[in-house]
Amino acid sequence: MNSERSPARFVLDGHELLPGISIDPVIFGFHEGQLKILLLEFRDTRLFALPGGFVHETENLDEAARRILADRTGLRDIYLEQFYVFGDRDRRDAETQRKIMVSTGTQLDDDHWLLRRFISIGYYALIDFTQATPTPDALSDSCTWYDLAELPPLIFDHSAIVRKALDTLQKNLDDKLVGLNLLPETFTMADLQRLYETILARPLQRTNFQRKMLSLGILERLEKKMSGGAHKAPYLYRFISPTTP
Amino acid sequence: MNSERSPARFVLDGHELLPGISIDPVIFGFHEGQLKILLLEFRDTRLFALPGGFVHETENLDEAARRILADRTGLRDIYLEQFYVFGDRDRRDAETQRKIMVSTGTQLDDDHWLLRRFISIGYYALIDFTQATPTPDALSDSCTWYDLAELPPLIFDHSAIVRKALDTLQKNLDDKLVGLNLLPETFTMADLQRLYETILARPLQRTNFQRKMLSLGILERLEKKMSGGAHKAPYLYRFISPTTP
Numbered sequence: 304m305n306s307e308r309s310p311a312r313f314v315l316d317g318h319e320l321l322p323g324i325s326i327d328p329v330i331f332g333f334h335e336g337q338l339k340i341l342l343l344e345f346r347d348t349r350l351f352a353l354p355g356g357f358v359h360e361t362e363n364l365d366e367a368a369r370r371i372l373a374d375r376t377g378l379r380d381i382y383l384e385q386f387y388v389f390g391d392r393d394r395r396d397a398e399t400q401r402k403i404m405v406s407t408g409t410q411l412d413d414d415h416w417l418l419r420r421f422i423s424i425g426y427y428a429l430i431d432f433t434q435a436t437p438t439p440d441a442l443s444d445s446c447t448w449y450d451l452a453e454l455p456p457l458i459f460d461h462s463a464i465v466r467k468a469l470d471t472l473q474k475n476l477d478d479k480l481v482g483l484n485l486l487p488e489t490f491t492m493a494d495l496q497r498l499y500e501t502i503l504a505r506p507l508q509r510t511n512f513q514r515k516m517l518s519l520g521i522l523e524r525l526e527k528k529m530s531g532g533a534h535k536a537p538y539l540y541r542f543i544s545p546t547t548p
Numbered sequence: 549m550n551s552e553r554s555p556a557r558f559v560l561d562g563h564e565l566l567p568g569i570s571i572d573p574v575i576f577g578f579h580e581g582q583l584k585i586l587l588l589e590f591r592d593t594r595l596f597a598l599p600g601g602f603v604h605e606t607e608n609l610d611e612a613a614r615r616i617l618a619d620r621t622g623l624r625d626i627y628l629e630q631f632y633v634f635g636d637r638d639r640r641d642a643e644t645q646r647k648i649m650v651s652t653g654t655q656l657d658d659d660h661w662l663l664r665r666f667i668s669i670g671y672y673a674l675i676d677f678t679q680a681t682p683t684p685d686a687l688s689d690s691c692t693w694y695d696l697a698e699l700p701p702l703i704f705d706h707s708a709i710v711r712k713a714l715d716t717l718q719k720n721l722d723d724k725l726v727g728l729n730l731l732p733e734t735f736t737m738a739d740l741q742r743l744y745e746t747i748l749a750r751p752l753q754r755t756n757f758q759r760k761m762l763s764l765g766i767l768e769r770l771e772k773k774m775s776g777g778a779h780k781a782p783y784l785y786r787f788i789s790p791t792t793p
Contacts (some may be wrong), residue, residue: 322567324667364635364667388633388669390609422569422609424633 317375319358321338322416326368327355327423327461329381329468330376333485339432340465341375343443346406349454350399353464354446355423367468368426373444377436382429382484385472394460403442416449422500423460424493429484451501462470472502480517483521491528491540492516557649565602567661570599571613572706574630574713576620577581577677577693578730581739582744584693585710585713586620591651591689595644596700598653598709599691600668613671620691622681625708627729631716639705648703654784668705672713674729696746717747723780728766728787736773736782737761 305344308413343354356371359362365383397418404411411418437446449455455464471483481502482495496512516522523543527536573587580617587596601616603609612629618624642663646656656663682691694700699710717726726739741757761767767779772781 321665321667322571358635360665361637363637364633385633388609388630390603392606393607420566420605422566424635434709 308440319360321360323419323421324358324428325355325421325423326358326364326371326374327353327389327464328368328426328428329465330372330430331468331472331485332430332435333498334432334448335499336497336501337393338498339448340447340451340454341435342449342454342457343436343439344445344447345403345442346444348402348406350403350458351536353391353461354440355438355524365484368424372380372426372428372438375438376430377438378434380429383426384428384471385426387425387467388422389460389464390421390458394423395421396459398413399458408531423464424466425464427472429444429481431487433483433487435445469502476502489525489541491537491539552785564605566605567786568664568666569603570600570668571596571603571609571616571664571701572634573613573617573671573673574710575617575673576713576717576730577680579674579677579693581742583696583743585685586680586691587694587702588684588688588691589692590648591649592689593651595648597701597703598706599608599685605615609669611634611747613669619685621675621685622683623675623679628671629716629720630669630671630674631681632670632712633667634670634705634709634712636705637665639668640666641704645713652687668709668715670709672717674726678732684754690733696718705784714747716725721747728764734770734784734786736784738782740785743767 305336315544331339332339333447344351354371354375356374358368363372364385368383368385369381371380372381372383384491400417401411432448435514437448451465451469454462456462457465475481478501482490484497486499488492492513495516496507496509500507501514521543522540525539525541528539529536554702577584577586586599588599589596599616599620601619601652603612607615609630611659613628613630614624617626617628618732619739623764645662648661649656674771677693682693685689694708696714701707702710720726721744731739735760740761741752741754744757745752766788770784770786772785774781
């Protein structure tokens with residue numbers, strides 16, 4: 304199934320893929336108080352991109368998105384949501400596409416399928432940072448987490464895709480249990496607040512936040528977190544709902 | 549630009565269209581207390597469908613959606629929102645597609661582009677019922693409003709597309725000024741409440757609804773509506789915001 308892993312097969316296999324359709328997922332993780340996303344760096348190019356892929360003739364769109372996410376993260380049970388299609392006529396430029404392929408030793412003819420117009424279906428994924436194993440694809444040197452606040456320039460319209468994903472995440476923050484998918488099994492109230500603050504990009508008032516979260520009835524309070532001074536140790540919490548959506 | 553109007557050209561023109569991508573808009577209107585959508589009935593088939601179309605190589609996706617909507621309604625300035633992509637592998641069946649084309653005298657070869665897999669990009673549109681001129685396309689006998697509560701069976705996955713559009717409309721009801729686009733220039737508070745009730749599919753309490761609507765600061769109160777007993781005549785309102793998004 305990993306046709307993306309081998310450049311030669313990947314280029315030849317165009318005819319087994321849906322023409323003109325790519326999937327470019329925005330994969331969110333949360334670590335050390337920072338919201339992060341996964342980016343690929345294409346070999347010898349300093350070009351950065353969302354870790355995308357194509358749709359096999361035999362797959363539903365959602366299946367293709369899950370396969371691409373599994374290839375890049377090692378994770379199968381991922382919270383995933385389709386959020387928008389990016390379809391402007393000139394969203395991709397041929398020059399960038401050619402640069403990406405140079406490292407594979409492939410020269411693209413002018414009528415090569417990779418140079419045609421593509422629409423990109425945007426999915427966002429929420430994953431537990433500690434569980435993922437970022438894995439580059441056959442065209443990339445690296446697949447790495449980047450702080451959302453310090454992203455490098457991205458190819459094509461991928462920066463717009465990230466912005467739209469973040470907009471959607473902000474709108475869905477209350478009803479989608481975002482924290483359940485981005486935090487580890489147990490966490491402190493401060494962890495949860497920091498997650499909300501990075502997504503909303505603004506500070507929240509501590510007592511109000513705590514009151515609101517507890518009122519939702521979705522958190523279970525556990526023992527105190529072990530640290531230096533036990534009398535100041537914060538409580539740990541976990542979500543009452545199951546961890547798979 | 550109206551390549552959809554002529555069946556012969558439409559079939560020949562496949563190569564000027566993005567392959568495997570259709571747009572199937574859900575066009576909402578509101579009239580006499582009912583939420584309605586526009587459906588096509590294909591010639592001599594009793595098959596009903598959303599009034600869809602394809603994307604020209606030269607168009608952005610949004611431009612294609614606006615062209616399709618203008619062709620079916622006569623309206624150019626339409627409130628339009630992309631809401632989901634429908635991409636299951638088996639969402640269309642070849643038998644139905646062949647039936648649709650029979651009335652044009654076209655026999656589709658097994659490898660005809662219309663029989664290949666398509667993904668459909670869902671847009672919903674909100675239009676002023678009184679301003680639209682529903683117009684069939686070249687394959688259809690009619691393009692007509694149907695009450696959302698009494699839709700005929702639709703081809704392919706079009707019923708699922710309608711359900712998802714309605715879900716999205718319900719979620720967006722408060723922040724998208726839905727009423728501004730679905731109601732005529734002036735309306736009574738009862739008209740507005742009835743619109744919300746049909747979208748939400750549940751009754752609302754009159755005084756609460758009125759208080760909430762007035763608190764938003766988006767309505768301007770005009771003269772009373774002329775009717776039989778003037779002392780009981782309701783006030784007319786209009787939206788303060790401009791009528792184009």
